[in-house]
Amino acid sequence: MSDNKLHDLYFSQSALDIFQKCRKRFQYRYIDGLYWPAEWGIDAETEKELEKGRKFHLLAERYYLGGSIQHQIVEDPELNVWLKRLKRFLPYSQYIISAEQELRYRQKQFKFLAKYDLLYYNKGKKLIELYDWKTDKKSLLKKELENSTQSRFYLYLFKKVGQKYYSDKFDIQNNPDLIFWNPRFPEEKKIVNYSDKNFFNDSIYFEELVEKILMEDEFPMTDNLNICRYCEYRPICRSKQTEEKEIFEEDLDMDLNWEEIEELEF
Numbered sequence: 001m002s003d004n005k006l007h008d009l010y011f012s013q014s015a016l017d018i019f020q021k022c023r024k025r026f027q028y029r030y031i032d033g034l035y036w037p038a039e040w041g042i043d044a045e046t047e048k049e050l051e052k053g054r055k056f057h058l059l060a061e062r063y064y065l066g067g068s069i070q071h072q073i074v075e076d077p078e079l080n081v082w083l084k085r086l087k088r089f090l091p092y093s094q095y096i097i098s099a100e101q102e103l104r105y106r107q108k109q110f111k112f113l114a115k116y117d118l119l120y121y122n123k124g125k126k127l128i129e130l131y132d133w134k135t136d137k138k139s140l141l142k143k144e145l146e147n148s149t150q151s152r153f154y155l156y157l158f159k160k161v162g163q164k165y166y167s168d169k170f171d172i173q174n175n176p177d178l179i180f181w182n183p184r185f186p187e188e189k190k191i192v193n194y195s196d197k198n199f200f201n202d203s204i205y206f207e208e209l210v211e212k213i214l215m216e217d218e219f220p221m222t223d224n225l226n227i228c229r230y231c232e233y234r235p236i237c238r239s240k241q242t243e244e245k246e247i248f249e250e251d252l253d254m255d256l257n258w259e260e261i262e263e264l265e266f
């Protein structure tokens, strides 16, 4: 197995999530580099929705970087509505820290990577809020977000690294909150709180998971054929077409500029 590749890898929440669901899938994607763009193998309607989600993230980033985007320059009427809702939901202010913030962390064999849609300082609560924009058609209330790998990983990594990084600039007394919001459902907002106990448990959990990945030899296929139904590698493993490809948000960010990612080493 490509040991070097595995030891060079920065683990993101989707890499960890994929490993837990199917080790073979992890091998294909992260070791063998067998990857194709998110748009491949999805229907035109889904592709359009993905593109809209991508544009929304871009608009949100531009808005929070400068605080001004005129509605008139946004041609898509639905995107225009989303932008207005975003401005109402969280107006630009001096407490915006950064948008589309990427963070890499390395300590011995532990290498982690995350990207945050928006970081915001909540002065009243004396904590940093991590915002994550969702744009799919499923209500946040119907999603299992509290205990998802994404939520736990984002909060864990930020508390471990980001919090220290920003503590010179802001008076931070409390653990970060992770806040999900979707412009399709502007009244819904899902807040995931974090505690020292969560952090302690997650530290053990993620470090043990990485150790397990680094010691893996075989990367076997999952026995759960339901997972295979939606996997892009189904034609290779099971000689059947994928029913509906699972899209990971990070698939939409494969153009990450790795040189610009801030690396914090401890």
Ligand code: SF4
Binding pocket: 022, 023, 024, 025, 026, 028, 221, 222, 227, 228, 229, 231, 232, 233, 234, 235, 237, 238
């Ligand atoms: S098709 Fe199934 S066994 Fe093959 S990589 Fe995907 S999830 Fe794993």
